[in-house]
Amino acid sequence: MEAHIVEWLNLSIRWIHIITGIAWIGASFYFNFLENSLNRTVNLRDELAGNLWAVHGGGFYYLEKYKHSPEKIPKDLHWFKWEAYFTLLSGLTLLAVVYYYNASIYMVDPSIADISAFQAVTGGIITLIASWFIYDLMCKSPLVNNMKLFALIGFILVVLLAYGLSQFLSARAAYIHIGALIGTIMVLNVFFVIIPSQKSMVKSAINGDAGDPTLGKKALMRSIHNNYMTLPVLFIMISNHFPSTFGHENSWLVLSALVLVGVGVRHWFNLKGKGIKNIWLLPVSIILLISIVIYTLPKTEAIADINLTKDSPITISDLTALNIIEKHCISCHSEKPSSTLFSTAPKGLMFDSYISIKTNAKSIKAQAVNSSIMPLGNATNMQSKERQQLGIWLDSLDKQ
Ligand code: HEC
Structure with missing residues (x-):
C-alpha cells in the first residue's frame, strides 16, 4: 500500500x-x-529597441521591445x-x-x-x-x-x-x-x-x-x-x-x-x-x-579475469545463473515482490520466468554485469564473481 x-x-x-x-x-x-x-533597424518608432512579427497557432502576432x-x-x-x-x-x-x-x-x-x-x-x-x-x-x-x-x-x-x-x-x-x-x-x-x-x-x-x-x-x-x-x-x-x-x-x-x-x-x-x-x-x-x-563501452576484461581461453570455454549452467537471479533480483523484480519497498516490480520487470529473463537479457547485462547499478544499492551484496558468471551465461543465450 x-x-x-x-x-x-x-x-x-x-x-x-x-x-x-x-x-x-x-x-x-x-x-x-x-x-x-528582433528587427532593430527598419521602420521603428524612436522609443523602440525592436519589433517582431510572427505567425503561430493560427494567428499573427506583433511584439515590440522598448528601449527604456x-x-x-x-x-x-x-x-x-x-x-x-x-x-x-x-x-x-x-x-x-x-x-x-x-x-x-x-x-x-x-x-x-x-x-x-x-x-x-x-x-x-x-x-x-x-x-x-x-x-x-x-x-x-x-x-x-x-x-x-x-x-x-x-x-x-x-x-x-x-x-x-x-x-x-x-x-x-x-x-x-x-x-x-x-x-x-x-x-x-x-x-x-x-x-x-x-x-x-x-x-x-x-x-x-x-x-x-x-x-x-x-x-x-x-x-x-x-x-x-x-x-x-x-x-x-x-x-x-x-x-x-x-x-x-x-x-x-x-x-x-x-x-x-x-x-x-x-x-x-x-x-x-x-x-x-x-x-x-x-x-x-x-x-x-x-x-x-x-x-563508456562495456569492458570485456571481467571475463578475462577467470582465465577464459579458447581451449577451455567456461560455461555457466542455467541453474547457476537462475540461482544468481533468484538470490539478487527476485525480491524486487517479481510478480509479487517480497521487498517491502515495492508493491509491484520496478519498471514492470519481472524475472520469474526464463522467457522474461531472456527477453530482458540486454538490460540485465547493462544493469548487473557491465555496471553494478543493480541490485539497487547492492541490497543483496552481489559479488563480482556472480556478475561475471551471469554475464557469461547471458552471452551464451545469444548463441542458442
Ligand atoms: C531492492 C530492489 C531491487 C533489486 C534487488 C533489483 N532491482 Fe532492478 N530495479 C529496481 C528499481 C527500483 C528499478 C527502477 C530504477 C529507476 O527508477 O530507474 C530497477 C530497474 C531495473 C532495470 C531497468 C533499468 C532501466 O532503467 O531500464 C533492470 C534491467 C533491472 N532493474 C535489473 C535488475 C537485476 C538484473 C537485478 C538482480 C541482479 C535487479 N535489478 C535487482 C529495484 C531492484
Missing part, C-alpha cells in the same frame, strides 16, 4: 516537475530567440517567475520522495562508502545548500568580471564535487545531486537576483528615477549563467536513467564531460543567434560526446 502510494507520488510530482520545467526553460528559450530575432521603460507601466504586467519556483519545489519534492525516502537503497552503496542513510541524506542536503552559497560568493567577488576564468573555476568545482560525491554516495545519487544543485542555483538566481532587479526596474519607472543600474547588470550576469547551465542540467537529469553514464566506474568523469558537451552546444547556439559563425565548437562538442560513448 505504502509503496504503491510512493510510486504514484513519484509519477505525479515528476509530471509536475517536467511541465513546470518545460514552461520555464521554454520561456527562456523563447526570449533568447526574441532578442536574437514605457511612460506608464501597464496594470497587467506579466512576470515570468512561478515556472522557475515550481520547478525547484517539485524537483526538491521528487528528490525527497525518490531518494531521501528510500535512502538506504537509493543513496547508500556499501561498496562505495559505509555510511548510514541519515548521513547520506544530510550530506546531499548540505551539498545543495553549500553550493548555492559558494556560487553566490563567486558572483559577488571580482571574479565575476572575468567571464572565462569564472567559467573555468565553476567547471573545476563541478568536477571536484562530482568526484567527491561519487566517493560518498551511490553513483545515481551523486548524479542527481549535481543536477539538482545546478538547477537550484538557477532558480535561486531568479528568486534572489533577477526578479528583485526587475522589481526595482518597475519601481524606478513608476517613480521616474534612474534606479540602480548595478542591479540590472547583476541580473544580466545571472541570466547569462543560467543560459549556460540549462543544457548541462537537462543532460544530467536524463542521464540518470542511463546506466552507461552513472553506472561507469568513473561516473564523475563522464558527468564532467557531459557538462562540457552541454556548455559547448549552448555556446554554439548563442553565437549562432548573434549571427556569429563558429565552425569548430559544434563538431568538437559532438566529438567529445562520441569520445564519451567510446570511453
